[in-house]
Amino acid sequence: MHKQLNLTLPFRTALGRDDFFVSPANAMAIGLIDSWPNWPSGKLVLAGAAGSGKTHLVHVWATVSQAKIIPATDLVDADIPFLAQGPVAVEDVHAIRGDLAAQKALFHLHNLTLAEGNTLLLTGAADPKHWALELPDLMSRMQGTTVATLDQPDDMLLSVVMAKLFNDRQLMPSLDTIPYLVKHMDRSFETAQSLVARLDSLSMSEKRPVTRALAKRVLQDTL
Structure with a gap:
């Protein structure tokens, strides 16, 4: 069977409040x-x-x-006083481990934002105590921040996440595809993203719908 040339097409991720499914894994955070x-x-x-x-x-x-x-890795070149004029979110703070210049910029942004009476949201792959930031003053401020943890998903949340990922890519899997994936896949959000991306690519290249049979092939390839 000849395979179709597989082009990487952009897809829109739904990021609205109504698109976020609340479960015990994320209830505290939301x-x-x-x-x-x-x-x-x-x-x-x-x-x-x-x-x-x-x-x-x-x-x-x-x-x-x-x-x-703003991503934490972009802080070195950012206009810190401008950012501090209102609420600001800094993503992936753990990614600036080893980058002292970015850590100093975040320290300045943290202090200036709060001094201006504004709010600061930060994200990271784990609790701040595991970020291993080298700037002691910044590390102490991160560890003194309230932490909301998003845990690994239960069956219901994982099913909803998979459905959302398919929908973001405008894919309509057969009704038995998601339950099959949830039952047999590694239980993580990262795995869910990888599986949906691979199913999208395989479905496009072979001009096949996303079915349980296709999902089984993708899962077998990961073993």
Whole structure:
């Protein structure tokens, strides 16, 4: 069978509040986001593995608060006083481990934002105590921030996440595909993203619908 040339096409990720499914794995995080601006000390950390919903919640919060969003790795070249003029979200703070210039910029942004009476949302792959930042003053401020953890998904949340990932790519899997995947896959958001991306690619290249049979092939290839 000849395979179709597989082009990487852009897809839109739904990041609205109504697109976020609340379960025990993320209820505390969404509750704290919804409690803004009444955060202790005016700041909050969202901690969780890749794909756990941190970026989604950042955009939910930014829509409500009109906050600016910036990756931590871009802080060195950022206009810190400008960012501090309103609420600001800094994503993936764990990624600036070893980057002292970015850590100094975040320290300055942290202090200036709070001094201006604004709020600060930070995200990372784990609790701040595991970020191993080299700037002691910054590390102490991160560890003094309220942390909302997004845990690994239960069956219901994983099913909803898979459905959302397929929908973002405008894919309509057969009714038995998602239950089959949830039952047999490694239980993580990152795995869910990888499987949906691979199913999308295989479905496109072979001009086949996304079915349980196709899902079984993809899962077998990962073993």
